[in-house]
Amino acid sequence: MKVFAKRLKERALQLGISNSQAARLCDLDERRYSNYANDQREPDLMTLAKIARVLDTSVDHLLGLTDASPMNRRTLLLERLTIAAGTLPEDQLETVVKQTEALAIPRPKKPGRKSPPISGV
Template sequence: MERTKFLRLLGERIKQLREEKGYQQKDVAEKLGISKQAFSNYENGTREPNLLTVIEIADLFDVSVEYLLGLTTERKRSKELIFDENLDRNLSIEIMELIGICKELPPEAIELLRKIALELRKFLICSNKKS
């Protein structure tokens, strides 16, 4: 998806969700800990929120990140979480970044990464047993 279209769709979805909740831009900006202008720019599609902000917006409106990003029309979060809610938030962001990268790769590259990850896990498990 072209960057301009992506930002416009993201902004439209954020605005729609905000209006459905009856919030003003300043209300949401305060909840997110950002300026009203920054939030307004997200809605207008003139500024791209960072990944953590996207996650926080999804949390606030109880929708999936995938919905906000225009990857699905289904608003609800999956019952099966990709990662454990108890994981460190920074690790969760890193996992989301990896998922985003994988979505851009061809299937054979994803399969190669899966095999590498499995071998790395085996190696780390063996290393921990020797320690």
């Protein structure tokens, strides 16, 4: 099931997370997840569904039955934010929401100044 291992690694890379981070997000032992990512073992159906749900993709995509839709940078960043936020306890999530809302408030531009370009993540 080389396709599964390849897609698992690709998805983690898209989300900017390591295999160990992906394992923690999926509530799996790091060694077990590593076995999946290195094509040494295959997950059972429930584990496969859980991995797909946590990594915000489909089982069909992970198994190579469908191709992923091309994503722009903004979509990938929003997916990363959603997955990371989903792991936070409620009090920390509330803090992140307040911080994000504060960043989203439009600020008046100063005359003669251009907005700096958004740097890479």
